[in-house]
Every structure is written in C-alpha cells, then in structure tokens.
Amino acid sequence: MAKLSCRNLWKIYGVPPGVTLAQPPTEKEMALQHWVPALQDISLDIMPGEVFVVMGLSGSGKSTLLRCLSRLVEPTIGQLLFEGNDLRALNERELAELRRDKMGMVFQNFALFPHLTVLENVMFPMKILHVPLDARRKHARELITQVGLSNRESSYPRELSGGQQQRVGIARSLAGNPEVWLLDEPFSALDPLIRREMQDEVLKLQAILKKTVVFITHDFAEAVRVSDRMAILRDGKVIQTGTPEELVLNPATEYVAKFTSDVARHAVISVGAIMGPADPATAGAAPVPASSKIGSVAERLFASGSPIPVVDEQGKIVGSIGPAALSKALFPRVPEIAHASN
Numbered sequence: 001m002a003k004l005s006c007r008n009l010w011k012i013y014g015v016p017p018g019v020t021l022a023q024p025p026t027e028k029e030m031a032l033q034h035w036v037p038a039l040q041d042i043s044l045d046i047m048p049g050e051v052f053v054v055m056g057l058s059g060s061g062k063s064t065l066l067r068c069l070s071r072l073v074e075p076t077i078g079q080l081l082f083e084g085n086d087l088r089a090l091n092e093r094e095l096a097e098l099r100r101d102k103m104g105m106v107f108q109n110f111a112l113f114p115h116l117t118v119l120e121n122v123m124f125p126m127k128i129l130h131v132p133l134d135a136r137r138k139h140a141r142e143l144i145t146q147v148g149l150s151n152r153e154s155s156y157p158r159e160l161s162g163g164q165q166q167r168v169g170i171a172r173s174l175a176g177n178p179e180v181w182l183l184d185e186p187f188s189a190l191d192p193l194i195r196r197e198m199q200d201e202v203l204k205l206q207a208i209l210k211k212t213v214v215f216i217t218h219d220f221a222e223a224v225r226v227s228d229r230m231a232i233l234r235d236g237k238v239i240q241t242g243t244p245e246e247l248v249l250n251p252a253t254e255y256v257a258k259f260t261s262d263v264a265r266h267a268v269i270s271v272g273a274i275m276g277p278a279d280p281a282t283a284g285a286a287p288v289p290a291s292s293k294i295g296s297v298a299e300r301l302f303a304s305g306s307p308i309p310v311v312d313e314q315g316k317i318v319g320s321i322g323p324a325a326l327s328k329a330l331f332p333r334v335p336e337i338a339h340a341s342n
C-alpha cells in the first residue's frame, strides 16, 4: 500500500475561506475570480521506502504540493491519504501529532533556531516528544556524527557554512525518527560541489534508514541522482511520472525530453532496458547483468564490435546487446524525440 497518496488534488489560491468547491472551477471562472490554480488534478502514489522526487521549474507548484502532503497548506479539492487513511479528515490535534510522530521536514533556508547550538537544535524535536534528557542528548550526538559534524556540537548556526547548517537541518529532521522525510529544495542554496556532497549524504543516510522520502528540486540532474521515481510538474499539473531511466528513454512530451537532453545517459540507462533477444552468436562470450548501466559495457562493445549476452540475477541468459543498440541509446537522434508532442 502507498505510504502517501493524492487523488485528483487541487490547490487554488485566492478562494475565500469558508468557500467549498465541490468540483474544479473552469479556467474562465478562475481567471474571473483572480484565483491561482497552483495544483491541478494531481494523482500520485508514493510508496514506502522510495525516494520520490517532485521536479519542476519555479512556480510549477512543487512547494505547494509538498506542503499539501503535510497539510501545512490546505488542499482545495481532492483526497489525501496517509497509509490509506484520509489525511484531510484529521483535526488540528491529530494533524500536529502526525507531523510530530511521522514526518520530518528539511527546508531550503535551513530554518535552524539561531539561539540554539547544533546539539540543542538537533535535540529540540525530541524535547517536544518528551524524550528524557539523557536519551535526547545521546540520540542527537549519534545523528550529528552521522552527518559528519561531531566536532561542531557547541557551535551556533551563524558559525557554520551553508552546507554545515543544512547537515544540522538534516540531523534535526531525523531526530523524531520520522517515517516520511519531506525535503523542500534542501540544497538549492548551496554551491554545486557542496550540493553533490549533500546529495551523497542523503543517499548514504537513506540506504541505512529507508524512509519514505519526498524530495523537491528544480534541478533535473539532482532529481536523476537521488530519485527512485520522479514526477515532473508544469503549471501545477503532473506531466510525467517514472524512474529516471523511463523518463530518459521515453519522455512523454518535448518538455520532458528537453530536461533529459543533458543527462549522463550512460549512467542512467541499464542494459536490460535496451537489450535485444538472446543471440546464439554470443555463445561463450562473458555475459553482463541486465541491471548494469550501459556505460559499463560501452568500452568492451565498441572495442570488439560483437554482441554480448545479457543475464538476469540468477545468471540466466535473457537477451543480448550489440553496438548498434548501445549507440542508439547513448546518442539518440533528435527526430526520435522530436515526435513527442508538447
């Protein structure tokens, strides 16, 4: 079962409080009332343990969507489910408990308490959870070590670099041991090198913690790097949902294809996704796993020019890959993606 779902979700800013809309207004109605449709008919399932990225340009509705998932922003129309339970039916107290017990959030601007030290910042959520002081301190220290800041426990946020501050933000968001980890453009204020380091940090933590992660970014390369699956948002609508590989191989629209054009295809596309049928001519040649990325076979294929057998996890031959399929995947001809409509 999905951890978090939305069904036909709309957020329309400007609708006066108290006005309930039974169904979505027309574009004309919204324009007349000066309403802003930030989310339009969004349906998504976010599965337990996956890193689900919501990617879109500025103004596409990413933050609104993330905030709707925790009801920091109230949806206008549609369903929100947490483990199948109606999230919109919760009262203020139940909602506060759910956020406190099950959700951890990281914000773009770090949002640390300036008057608290690193240790105190990370301990804070556990204070709200009434964790005894000793246990609080012990767990906070573990988290601070996990994010590589053990020598800065007594520093104040102003004494830390942006990357270090965000490490504290990450440690603090994990302090309540949340099931769902919501990250709203956590690294966009950081320079590219630090940003990459932080992406690695999140991947490293996620490999251990296996949270359900919703990660917002406007950077497609970041989305490809960190996501298991992603949704591309444009003008409040989901244009496509899929794994990075699915989006790169089959962009639904030219808009998506434009994002995928700069992607390191050799590191995203797997052999299994582009292989052909098993080929007797490959008998005796050393096989490659279907799950390996095409970059790992490129040198061998281009050097020998002969196809290679492909095997599944059990070592059974499931197909073959030759240089033609490889070059097509690495260097797709523009007309092949240009047929996609916008």
Ligand SMILES: Nc1ncnc2c1ncn2[C@@H]1O[C@H](COP(=O)(O)OP(=O)(O)OP(=O)(O)O)[C@@H](O)[C@H]1O
Pocket: 013, 014, 036, 037, 038, 056, 057, 058, 059, 060, 061, 062, 063, 064, 065, 218
């Ligand atoms: N409180 C608000 N009142 C009215 N309109 C809003 C409000 N918040 C956001 N919007 C509008 O909703 C749309 C989506 O905004 P949102 O902040 O969700 O986008 P975003 O993709 O997160 O953008 P960014 O990457 O720039 O943060 C935009 O047109 C924005 O102007």
